[in-house]
Amino acid sequence: MSANDFDFLHGQWRVANRKIADIPGRGTEWVEFEARAEARPLLGGAAIIDSIFADDWEGMTLRQYDPAGDVWRIWWASTRAPGELDPPLEGRFDGEHGVFFGDDVVGGHEVKLRFDWTAGADPVWQQQFSYDGGETWETNWVMRFTRA
Template sequence: MTPGQPEEDHHVNSFRVALVAIIVAAVMGSVTPAYASQDVPQTAQAAPNLTGLHDFDFLVGEWHGHHRKLKERLANSHEWVEFEGTLSMRKLMDGWANVDDNVFNVPGGTYRGVGLRSYDPKTGQWAIWWLDGRNPFGELDPPVKGHFENGVGTFYANDTLRGKPVRVRFIWSQITPTSARWEQAYSPDAGKTWETNWIMEFKRVP
């Protein structure tokens, strides 16, 4: 206490100091510390995976296709139908996607189909959708997803056939500048066994 200061004034001042201290502590506790912009913690982002971005470059252009297609899928059928066709493929979105237009000259008529592919730089995988020209207003098939390894591209999806779940597999193989092979297989038992139901042998049009 300051000499000459009344005792009651001393108690009032002490109370005020204590009250101010409580208010300051409460305010400081509710304020988020400020950071300079360079000090703000940044969320680390993985570098894009571009290893497979050019995997389908081999398919750009015009192709002739010879097809062998199983007449009935997952029905213990051994009857194959053979026919000719064409494929025309071009890149989209500066190579991040591509599309091919297919013509199938099946016995009894001709129909078309479109394959659309898109690359995911997070996973390094391609997704492939199929649109059947015989049902252009229907839903797209579930996309098969996968990548190439040692020159072979393998892609998988879950789908249904006659109301039952099936596993779908596409394989691209035997790729050269002028030829390639594609095949489709179904599995009724989650990938334990496979039945190949469609094979395409491609030759580049000169």
């Protein structure tokens, strides 16, 4: 666990997305689409910012390492929710696997969020929601990254 945990993400990517089309936890139809992404370090490497571009929306993520707490915090914003910054998720890596948790409201429902990162040459990100306080988790978005 260190400020270098997300170094694998620096650079330009093609991103294969598989996502539940409706509000997660309430829909079952999966859609697939391509996007492109670019990530770069900030603050001497203690933070990383990325942008992702799909056909009909754009998003950005800020990840910042807190050495005192030995955790990463992750914030998300997109053109689908103008002027909003989602509450942060917090977590850490154990080897090449990172797990991050947070709370939010989605479609009017309180939800626990989980991000799973698998680092490496072809990283994978998964988002899961829990509507029962973390007892069960539903994967609703998977991104597979390939170098551009």
